[in-house]
Amino acid sequence: MATEIERKFLIRSDDWREGITASEVYRQGYLANNRSCSVRVRVSDDHAYLNIKSAQLGISRTEYEYSIPMTDAKEMLDALCVSALVEKTRYFVPDGGHTWEIDVFSGDNLGLIVAEIELSHGDEPFNRPQWLGEEVSHDPRYYNVYLAEHPFKSW
Numbered sequence: 001m002a003t004e005i006e007r008k009f010l011i012r013s014d015d016w017r018e019g020i021t022a023s024e025v026y027r028q029g030y031l032a033n034n035r036s037c038s039v040r041v042r043v044s045d046d047h048a049y050l051n052i053k054s055a056q057l058g059i060s061r062t063e064y065e066y067s068i069p070m071t072d073a074k075e076m077l078d079a080l081c082v083s084a085l086v087e088k089t090r091y092f093v094p095d096g097g098h099t100w101e102i103d104v105f106s107g108d109n110l111g112l113i114v115a116e117i118e119l120s121h122g123d124e125p126f127n128r129p130q131w132l133g134e135e136v137s138h139d140p141r142y143y144n145v146y147l148a149e150h151p152f153k154s155w
Contacts, residue, residue: 004053004063005122008142009115010133016102016115019093026088029081030148038145041068041076048073055145059122059137083148084108096127108151114142 028042033055040051048070054062077085087107093100098117105112114136117126136142141150 002063002065003060005060005119005124007059007117007119007135007137009117009135009137011102011113011115011131012133013131015131016091016093016100016129019095020091021094022092024090026090027077027085028087028144029077029085030083030145031076031080033082033145033149040145041073041081043070043073043077046070053145057138057140059119081148084151086144086148095129098126100129105147105152108153109147110153112147112152 024044032039042049048068050066050068052064088103088105091102101116103114140146
């Protein structure tokens, strides 16, 4: 079983931009979303993935991800999604032995910026950069599946 351990934070300032080493544009949608899991298709600059993630709250969730053909992914995004698409640019910012993933949302979620860090275990120590704000790991509003149905502009 694959497990993702991820913590999410809001951003305090734009100082994180100084450390950007790469970025990718994502377009993603949900094919299913229920009490046990969500099924997502995601297209990035040159890759496409099908992702199945458990619906539990918290920093640790079961996750499976598979590469799929770009053509199939685009067709699924256009025809099969059960809610609005989530669009964002993900910036990669190395810091203290980890890489922060900073998601700058666009479209109906414009104005939302969330920093994520993936860890190998729940109590793994990590550096907290000065630009890091409040932790929102346990707040379901900051999950992409929630943003697809309840965009940030409606909060």
